[in-house]
Each structure stands twice: as structure tokens, then as C-alpha cells.
Amino acid sequence: MGRWMAAPGKAAVRAWQVEAPAAGRALFLPGWDEEAGDGCACVREAMRTGLVGPRTQVLAVERDPVLAPRVAACLDELGLAGRVRMHGRELSRLRLGTGQPLDYAFVDLLGNLDAPTAAWMRDELAPALSEGATLAMTFAYGMRGNRFLARCADAFEGRHSGHARQAASHFGIHDRLALAGLLVTMSALRGLSFTFAGALHYRDGVRSMVAYRLDGIRRGGPASWPSLEEVAGDVIPHARASRLAGHPGAARRPPMGMTRVERLLRALDDVPATLAGRRPGHVAAADRAARELRGMVASYREGGHDRSAAALKAWATRRARGWVHPSRRGRAGA
Ligand SMILES: C[S@@+](CC[C@H](N)C(=O)[O-])C[C@H]1O[C@@H](n2cnc3c(N)ncnc32)[C@H](O)[C@@H]1O
Numbered sequence: 001m002g003r004w005m006a007a008p009g010k011a012a013v014r015a016w017q018v019e020a021p022a023a024g025r026a027l028f029l030p031g032w033d034e035e036a037g038d039g040c041a042c043v044r045e046a047m048r049t050g051l052v053g054p055r056t057q058v059l060a061v062e063r064d065p066v067l068a069p070r071v072a073a074c075l076d077e078l079g080l081a082g083r084v085r086m087h088g089r090e091l092s093r094l095r096l097g098t099g100q101p102l103d104y105a106f107v108d109l110l111g112n113l114d115a116p117t118a119a120w121m122r123d124e125l126a127p128a129l130s131e132g133a134t135l136a137m138t139f140a141y142g143m144r145g146n147r148f149l150a151r152c153a154d155a156f157e158g159r160h161s162g163h164a165r166q167a168a169s170h171f172g173i174h175d176r177l178a179l180a181g182l183l184v185t186m187s188a189l190r191g192l193s194f195t196f197a198g199a200l201h202y203r204d205g206v207r208s209m210v211a212y213r214l215d216g217i218r219r220g221g222p223a224s225w226p227s228l229e230e231v232a233g234d235v236i237p238h239a240r241a242s243r244l245a246g247h248p249g250a251a252r253r254p255p256m257g258m259t260r261v262e263r264l265l266r267a268l269d270d271v272p273a274t275l276a277g278r279r280p281g282h283v284a285a286a287d288r289a290a291r292e293l294r295g296m297v298a299s300y301r302e303g304g305h306d307r308s309a310a311a312l313k314a315w316a317t318r319r320a321r322g323w324v325h326p327s328r329r330g331r332a333g334a
Contacts, residue, residue, distance in 0.1 A: 004110070005036035009202030013211045014108075016200060017136035018046040020215070023103035024130075026052060027059040029091070031108070032070040039067075040074040042106055047078065051104060059102070061087045061094060092116035094124065101130035111207075113139040113181045115148045119237045121188035122228050129192070129217050137185060138211040140204070141177035148235060153180035155231045163226060173199050178210040185214075187228040193221040 004010050026046065032039030043060075046052040058080055062068040068088035075084045087094045096102070105125060109117070129135070141149065153176045156164035164183060173179045182199070197213040228236050 004031065004204055005033040005038055005041065007202060007204040007209075009200075010204065010209075011041075013138070013200045013202050013209075014042055014045055015049075017106060017108075017138070017211055017213055018042060018049055018051050019197075019213070020049075020051050020104050020134035020136075021132075022050050022053045023056050025057045025059065025100045025102050026104040026106075027061065027102055028106050029061050029108045030071050030075065031062065031110075032067040032074065034067075039071060040078065042108060043075060043078060043080070046104075046106075052080075056083065057100065058084045059087065059094075060084055061089075061091050063088070063090045090116070092120040094120070096124045096128035102128050102133060103130045104134050104136075105129070106136045107138070108136070109139040110204075111140050112146045113137075113149060113184065115232060115235050116237070118148070118184050118188050118228060118232070121185065122190075126189050126192060131218050133217045135185075135189075135194070135214045135217060136211070137181070137213075138209055139181055140207040141175065141181060141210050142208040146177060148232065149177045149180045149184070151233075151235060152184050152231050153177055155226075155233075156180055156183050160226050160231065163224075171196055171199065173210075175210070178208075181210060182212060184228070184231065185212075186225055187231050189214075189217070189221065190225050190227055191219065191221050193218050 028040075028042050028046070030040035030043050043052060043058065052058065058075065060071055060075060062071045065088060068086060072084065072086045075081075075086075091107070102125070107117070107121075107125075125135075140146075156179070157176075160183075164179065167183055167186070168174055168179055171179075171182060173182060178199070178201070194214040194217045197215050199210055199212040202209050202211070
């Protein structure tokens with residue numbers, strides 16, 4: 001199944017989406033279009049631009065059991081044999097736990113951006129991206145039955161409307177669901193910053209597609225952006241405990257004292273709910289502290305830490321006490 005090879009505008013959008021520096025490791029959904037008898041156009045284009053070079057490791061994802069072997073054979077023919085890892089299942093089931101970080105990811109979906117994919121971006125993709133990585137996304141919008149995006153759009157038009165308005169004017173995207181997809185991506189990548197390269201639209205048969213590209217992704221994003229849980233509520237699976245354990249830098253055994261820190265990290269996603277109904281300042285302060293802790297642990301994992309494990313544990317414990325009893329100290333965000 002597939003009709004993207006012939007979709008008007010797709011070729012130009014694809015060429016723009018693979019405009020990125022040479023990657024050590026890159027993820028694609030290369031696809032095989034049975035009607036066209038052709039596929040892997042994104043990888044071919046990426047080889048032309050130099051994004052995929054002689055040493056690039058390619059992570060290829062295809063959930064269709066008939067198409068996956070065709071994709072693998074096509075990549076072999078492109079000269080990538082021995083440098084491809086094929087994941088022949090749903091993207092949301094791909095674990096990126098160990099190994100080389102991803103310098104480039106092209107999440108080229110045929111249909112909707114759904115809740116499992118968004119949760120996967122939060123739990124697996126975000127921690128695995130290298131400093132300076134590029135993320136390109138494509139998905140259908142404007143379809144009836146796109147309940148996940150519609151629900152997120154409601155949240156961004158309701159309690160998070162300040163964020164949504166600011167982003168809409170900053171990024172120049174005004175379609176409700178196309179904007180919701182970008183905002184959801186930002187929630188999934190919360191704690192990371194990026195340069196927005198732009199958004200392009202095209203039609204794939206009856207569907208309206210939106211494509212965007214985020215360049216120069218780095219740790220340390222704006223503290224105030226809402227989490228995926230805050231936006232999508234119970235539709236979204238809870239953050240997996242492996243969120244940090246799955247970070248490439250976590251391949252090493254955690255040093256003494258980190259278990260406690262990891263337990264605190266697992267509790268972080270419950271913090272906004274625990275504090276719901278308390279003073280908004282406390283919620284915001286706890287949120288800031290949570291981000292700070294995540295950032296510190298990520299850099300600790302990457303070896304860029306400047307504190308001992310014991311100091312980090314003591315610091316995290318003080319912070320956690322602050323979240324549980326915000327009125328006692330009123331300095332969670334200090
Ligand atoms: C739009 S096509 C890929 C087009 C290709 N990137 C290009 O530039 O021509 C998407 C491919 O990924 C597969 N796919 C879509 N969503 C997926 C998901 N959530 N998990 C795994 N595979 C998926 C589809 O079966 C299809 O073959």
C-alpha cells in the first residue's frame with residue numbers, strides 16, 4: 001500500500017526534510033510503494049545530499065511485514081548492506097536504549113500522529129538524540145477521527161492557549177491540527193531546544209499532509225512548556241521508567257547513589273498532578289525544578305557532570321522534599 005511516491009509536492013518536501021549535516025546514525029521510515037514499485041526515496045535523497053555517507057549507520061523502520069523485506073533489499077541495493085538495522089514493527093515498539101545517539105530522525109508517517117507515537121518520541125527518541133540533531137516529521141492532519149490530535153488541540157486552545165498562540169505566531173502555522181502536531185512534538189521533546197526550520201504542506205491523495213523540520217536540537221529547552229501528560233491527559237501512556245535508563249549515555253552501570261535519583265525521576269511526571277489545585281506558583285516552581293533535575297541527570301549520564309553522585313543525590317532529595325511540601329520551603333524553583 002502506498003501512494004506517496006506520486007504525491008504532488010512530496011519530492012520537494014522530502015528534499016527539504018533531508019537537508020541536514022552528515023549523520024553518524026540516522027533513522028528513516030524508508031517505505032516501499034507497491035503501486036510505484038519503488039521506495040526508500042528519502043534514503044536515496046539523503047545519500048545525494050551527504051546526510052547519509054559512507055560511515056552512516058541507518059536505522060530503518062517498517063511495520064508492514066510484506067514491505068519490510070522489500071525495504072531491506074532496497075537499502076542493500078543502495079550499497080548500505082551491513083550498515084542497516086531493520087525494525088520490522090510499529091515505530092512505537094522500537095527501543096533506542098543503548099548504542100550510538102541519533103543525529104537525524106525522519107518520522108515520515110503515512111497517517112496520523114497518534115498517542116503511542118507521541119509517547120515513543122518522549123520516552124525513546126528525545127533521550128536518544130545527539131546534541132545538534134535534526135528531527136523531520138510528516139503526518140496527516142485534517143482527518144476525521146484524528147481524536148488524539150483533536151484532544152491535544154482542545155488543550156492548546158483551552159488551558160494552554162497562551163503557549164499555543166505564541167507558538168502559532170512564532171512558527172506561522174495556523175491550522176488547528178497541523179499546529180497541534182507541532183505543539184505535541186514540542187511537549188514530547190520537552191527539555192530540549194531547537195531551531196524551527198519551517199513547515200511545508202502537501203496533499204497525498206485525499207489527505208492533507210504537514211511536514212516540518214527541527215534543527216540543532218540540544219538539551220535544555222524552555223522550562224515552561226507543558227508536558228505530554230498535561231496536554232493529552234489519560235490518553236497518553238505514562239512516561240516509561242526507562243526514559244533515562246534508555247539514554248545512550250546510560251549504557252554504563254549507574255554509579256552508587258543514582259538509584260535514588262532514578263526513583264525520583266520516575267516520580268517526576270506525577271508532580272503536576274500531585275500539586276494540582278495548589279498555588280500555580282508552586283506547580284510552576286516544581287516543574288522548573290523537575291526540568292533542572294532531568295537536565296542534570298542527563299548531563300551526569302553523558303559524563304559532563306560537575307557534582308559527585310552523593311552531591312547529586314542530596315540535592316535531588318532536597319528538591320523532592322520541596323515538591324511534596326511546597327508550602328514549607330517555597331523555594332522549589334530557587
Ligand atoms: C510515507 S511512507 C515513507 C516514505 C519515504 N520516507 C519517502 O520519503 O518516500 C511511510 C512508511 O512507513 C510505514 N509506517 C508508517 N507509520 C508507521 C509506524 N507508526 N510504524 C512503523 N512503520 C510505519 C508505512 O507502512 C510506510 O511504508
